[in-house]
Amino acid sequence: MGPFQWTPQIAVGNDHIDGQHRRLLELANEVAEIMATNDYDGILKALDGLLDYTRVHFRDEEEILRQFGYADIDQHIAKHHQIIASVDFAWRQRHAMTGEELFLIVRDVILRHITVVDGEYRQIFG
Numbered sequence: 001m002g003p004f005q006w007t008p009q010i011a012v013g014n015d016h017i018d019g020q021h022r023r024l025l026e027l028a029n030e031v032a033e034i035m036a037t038n039d040y041d042g043i044l045k046a047l048d049g050l051l052d053y054t055r056v057h058f059r060d061e062e063e064i065l066r067q068f069g070y071a072d073i074d075q076h077i078a079k080h081h082q083i084i085a086s087v088d089f090a091w092r093q094r095h096a097m098t099g100e101e102l103f104l105i106v107r108d109v110i111l112r113h114i115t116v117v118d119g120e121y122r123q124i125f126g
């Protein structure tokens with residue numbers, strides 16, 4: 001068990017999205033685990049995997065929200081774009097940061113999004 005746990009409270013009610021959110025938390029746990037070893041290259045590799053999967057997830061989620069006719073989809077997509085822009089920016093600065101600093105940025109923006117902001121569209125699956 002890592003520090004990030006999926007709980008029913010963060011379920012949005014769509015199996016595909018909930019499965020991807022679980023996977024994102026697992027990937028974040030893997031990064032946290034490697035963090036403890038101070039293996040900087042390993043940390044970067046694990047973070048890169050987390051960021052790649054985040055892109056896949058955002059794309060899939062946007063497609064599902066479109067299929068379900070979510071009214072605030074444009075606003076939600078804009079939030080995804082902001083996250084990608086800020087993690088890309090952090091990623092480009094990665095050599096000036098410790099693995100931990102980089103992870104904190106990624107963790108804050110991505111995990112806050114899936115555990116709080118994604119809850120805003122939950123009602124479309126109700």
Ligand SMILES: [Fe+2]
Nearest residue numbers: 057061114118
């Ligand atoms: Fe999401």
Ligand SMILES: [Fe+2]
Nearest residue numbers: 061080113118
């Ligand atoms: Fe989202």
